[in-house]
Amino acid sequence: MYQNEEKTPLALATFPMNTSVFKKAGGELIRIPNEWILRNTTHEIVSIVDGIAELADGRFVKDIYHNKPKICFGKIEVTNSKVPVYSRNGIFLRYLTKGQVLNVFQHLK
Structure with a gap:
């Protein structure tokens, strides 16, 4: 809601x-x-x-x-370098770089 x-x-x-x-x-x-x-x-x-x-x-x-x-829901911009991204299961996927812009399609409560 x-x-x-x-x-x-x-x-x-x-x-x-x-x-x-x-x-x-x-x-x-x-x-x-x-x-x-x-x-x-x-x-x-x-x-x-x-x-x-x-x-x-x-x-x-x-x-x-x-x-x-x-x-x-909006966009977020990565401000730090080498931000790790994990899957929902906790498995490491990749690193985000500084300045990268991502769309937010769902946020968890």
């Missing part, structure tokens, strides 16, 4: 397929007829709560993880 009270963009999502969009009316989500997010377009996300993503333009996407978007 990524909730954002300030409504500033948390991440960018690129949708690989056409996706239905919803609006909030009376506390529930209603599909907007004849409107969808076109495939391979990128949109700002301001919050994700219970699989429902709120876009920066006020529309919503239900079951966001079912649509398999590529969600980029």
Whole structure:
């Protein structure tokens, strides 16, 4: 759950397929007829709560993880030289060099 009270963009999502969009009316989500997010377009996300993503333009996407978007939370730049990278199993993979820029697609809690 990524909730954002300030409504500033948390991440960018690129949708690989056409996706239905919803609006909030009376506390529930209603599909907007004849409107969808076109495939391979990128949109700002301001919050994700219970699989429902709120876009920066006020529309919503239900079951966001079912649509398999590529969600980029930002970029990090390596400031030290020779930073080791390990796999999830703890196996050494490689070293990162100073100045290298990486996209953050998922962060662990």
